[in-house]
Amino acid sequence: MIHKLFLLSFFLLAFITISNAQLITEEEDLEQVGEGVNLSSPYHTTLTFFYNLERDHFFPKRASRTLDKRGVEGNAEELVIKLQQIFEGKGIVVRTSEIPNDPNYVDSTDNAEKKFYFDRDKLPGIYLEKRGSQWRFSSFSVGQIDALHKETYPFGTDRLLNILPKIGNQEYLGLQLWQLVGIGILVLLTFLAHFLFTFLVDKGLIYLMRRLGYGYIGENYLLPIAKICSFYLIVILLSLLIRVLQLPVEIYAWIVPIIETLKPFLITVIFYKIVDVVAAYFAKLASKTESTLDDQLVPLIRKTLKAFVIIVGTLFILRDGLDLDIIPFLTGLSIGGLAIALAAQDTIKNFFGSVMIFIDKPFQVGDWITSGEIDGTVEEVGFRSSRVRTPRNSVMYVPNGKIADAVIDNHGLRQYRRYTTNLTLTYDTPPALIEEFVKGLREIVLVHPKTRKDFFTIYFNNLSSYSQDVLFTIFFEVPTLPDELQARHEILVQVVKLARALGVRFAFPTQTLHMESFPEKKGLEQTYPESQEFQARLNQFLAQELTKKEDNKED
Template sequence: MGRIKSALLVLVTILFYSGTAFGFQDQEPQSRDAALLANPQRAVHTFLHWQQAGHKNPDHVIKTMKLAEADREGKIELADRLLKVFDARGLLIEYDKIPTNPNYTDSLSGLSQYILFPSLPEVYLTKTAQNEWVFSEATIQTIPDLYQNTFSSWFTFIVDNLPEWAHNEWMGIKVWQYLAVFMWLLTGLILMKIFTFFLDNYVRRVAQKTKFTWDDDLVDGVEKPAGYIFLVSFYFLTFSNLQFSVSISHTLSITLEIMLSAAVIWLLYNLADVFSKYLGVLTTKTETELDDQLIPLIRKTLRFFVVILGVIAILQNNGYNVASLIAGLGIGGLAVALAARETLANFFGSITIFLDRPFKIGDWIKTGDVEGTVEEVGFRSTRVRTFYNSLVSVPNSNLANTDIDNLGLRKYRRLKTVLNLTYSTTPEQMEAFVEGIKAIVKANKHFRQDMYEVHFNAFGAHSLDVLVYVFLDVPDWSTELQQRHNFFLEVLRLAKDVGVEFAFPTQTLHMDSFYKDEPRKVGEERSEEELAAAVHEFGPDGQKGKPEGIRIFKDGEEVDFGANK
């Protein structure tokens, strides 16, 4: 009896475990499917992992294609094509960023969907009624178009019909890919040469036929960057045909995208120069000179913003959160402002200069110990070319808070001097000498005619002093020096004709033993008629006046001393 009970107990146990085992086997496929598609991360892992070499399992992969209306082979082909699109475009998947929540919902649409790549929004996962995450019907329908847009049909045909040896791998890259890279680079360079040839021989010719000059500058400015943009664009649009691995394609995609952005920045940078030149042509037609001074500042501002916006665009396109970066800079803004207060002071100083207009480009100014011609007004400093040809950069903050003597804005240049005549000069000679100088001034068109003073001004310790206070109407310093030279030569010649001598500091010592001797006779006596004639001869209609300088002849040819430059 006991043996019967033991046998029955063993039989029941066997049946129990057998039933459990059979039940587990019936539920295992469903539970495994649920595990493979439990959340977006698991679904993406199932799609990618079971297509890798060494552990391929098409039966697992096609589970992500459940919504496709195709047989098993058709689903396998869809999955294979989608993976090739990801790899060729360099769409690198980071598992850590994929949500693991089975009940994940999109923050924008509120639906149970997950978009794998922002640059490819048509490819996304969706949650089914069985709580499984699979590729959506829209994704499955767009796979053929994605594949066709990613790979050239004729190129794919050539690759599929290559001999077997061309598909052998060396260092992880197939032989045909090495050959394709060479042809790819060569084709891009040839197309770029054709593009630049078209610009040089057609577009430039059209620009040269116009009466404008800015279009020629435009062609010069865009020729090189446009050719570079054309080259990089070709590479960026066709690199997916090389069918590299996802890591190589990803690196290549980022590199080409940065190169393309840099080329666009280069183009806009050159266009800023062309635009500045065009503004310069417009400002030359206006009467005010303020806009002429603004051109260099506008050019620098445009260049600055082109570079800054270009860098921001590159960072934004490569996944950097520029908004958080700017916010981080804002936190340290106080420290930056304190450290750069001199720079800010110079910047506002430049604004003050443009608003107040104390000088313009080309003016002769003197500020502090610096004297020279203004060459450029920048954000930080003003560059002054001194008369010994050095270039001095003066901070704009200093210019805004100091005295500026703008010698370049003078309409007239003053000449003030005192001529010292000896005490032997007679009153008649003095009068003739003073009137003669006035005649010289009247005869010279470079002197201001409505304002000048020439007078016997003082009895000096050793001379009779004649004040000469006149103004020159000349455009620059070089002409001023030349006219001063001519004027003083005229005065010397007048003094000789009038018979006066210039004094120099002397002391006369009278000796008792020589009281009978007559002192040295200084100067020459002239009659009143001779004095009047001398004054007339140096006047506007006189024959002896030479307001433009003395002309000396040797052997019948004029000797050029550089006096009449």
């Protein structure tokens, strides 16, 4: 135990000694730079550049000697100040402890040339290059300073760098007076911009949409998008003006990622809201079509577009906001996607099955379909499965891959719905009465508004063991099962009325014992009038029913 404590104490003492040695070395380097200019290594050149541009030690003339101005026009002192402003505006933190102190340093990633890059991603054109025995900012880098400065401070914001410092350089809370005043002005501009934009949207856009008759769309769809756009414009305003404040790089290095993350995040939210507008437009188009499958497709399109927006937005947030390289992520995602695809073959099959359903449209929501064990009314079609309501009022969830491969009998696409039955008449019904009864049935079908008039089958069809059968087959021109049942009800009520009017009796399975009748007693058999009476009764029935039909039409 004592031995371990001794070793630990030894390593701590060695670490403190090395740290103090590095601090002493850096202080000596600063003293050497303060006396002159040291360009012997990337480390000393960087130290010379930043040290001579500090607020308490501002010697731009010395710092300008770090520039290689061969072939480049312009004031060296102005260029060196602009270069420092570029570093601060880009939020690049330069740690001298990470800069090589080797006079013969070689960049292995750039053809083994004697160059040193500060940040290849943010400042790919700014690098130190060794010429002779000195390291300086290359002439190419110096030639890029003016363009990079305008890019860092666009729309004339670079002029504020010369105006704001004139307010005062007194320090409060670690910041100069002009920086504190600039922060206050920036906060005020932010609130004013948000207030102005909100006022224009609420009073201008909504008023205009109401005048055009689209007030609901403006309030429920465009107004949320406009508010997010106002936040996005505020973030853009902040990103432009906050660079002018020349905040300490350590602070600004934290602000830049936040602002760069907010930009793609807010754009993602804007497009996420726009999807609702697009979905509402598609829903309006779908409502004009007869197919109910289009109405079911709209929510699926909305969910798919929103998922796509979230995925793309996340990639941009990772790339622009968090400064991550998404290429390896996409590569890994493609490889992982292949593995997932192999493991989820059934899910992919069901997905493409749903696509085929929406393309071919073998049925739509509300149709009655049968296919093997599937029997019921379609209630919903999803990306993976469809929901079918069975006659037992239970719900079947059927994979779309199975539906796409199956033979489907779609009763909902029928133009006509057939109804067939046998009207059984007692054996004592005279032939003449049967003739008049059949004529009456045909007239009932011709008069009903929801029956097919050009094709039906009503004939005296069979002699069964206990009845004389009339085949009654008709077709209804109705869209749904409830409409069909209502039409059946109306037809059968008319059939019963016709039978009562003519005196027709319906047979049912019975056994009849016939006894010989005596002269003084009447038999049990039904007696019927002459055939002329049957025809008169039929004409009277049809006249009464037709009169009712005409009265209903007039009402």
